[in-house]
Amino acid sequence: MDRDRDRDRDGRARSGRPRDGLGRPLPYGAEGVPRQPEGLVRTPGETVREAQRLxxxxxxxxxxxxxxxxxxxxxxxxxxxxxxxxxxxxxxxHAARGNATGGARLLRRGAGRVAGYAAAGAGAATYGIDVAGLVVWARELADRVEAAGATVPDAAAEAPRLSR
Known part of the structure; x- marks a missing residue:
């Protein structure tokens, strides 16, 4: 395998390096966490359960x-x-990797993108996801990680609850 440019079966560039729990690449040969298979079609419930587990x-x-x-x-x-x-x-x-600026920006962007589903009420398919609670969680975490002297959050301790 060419280490300069890993490719998948279809010839698309795809890093073959193992990754840690926060997705950071590890050296070849290091033991990382198992990757998520790509392109799986799950039901919304399966998606929420698997994402919550992770x-x-x-x-x-x-x-x-x-x-x-x-x-x-x-x-x-x-x-x-x-x-x-x-x-x-x-x-x-990003916040758990110590990138407060990028983490806060993505938390706010994600909160803004899902907020419409909370406002839409019962007409929007949310599959039991606590959209309003996630918006609050994301904005509060963004504020905390940007605060002067903030500590890097632990990803597991800060994990949100997806469902009500």
């Missing part, structure tokens, strides 16, 4: 990949929901 384990980067599959395979009308949830997971990832 968030609870302190692996928000991997939860983001689960949400990414949902936005790519789901109906267009739900795209902002799944993309926003992916942005919340990546925001937590």
């Amino acid at each position: 968030l609870d384990a302190g692996m928000p980067f991997h939860a983001h990949e689960v949400f990414e599959d949902a936005w790519k395979s789901g109906p267009e009308r739900e795209r902002d929901l799944w993309q926003g949830l992916a942005q919340l997971a990546v925001g937590l990832t």
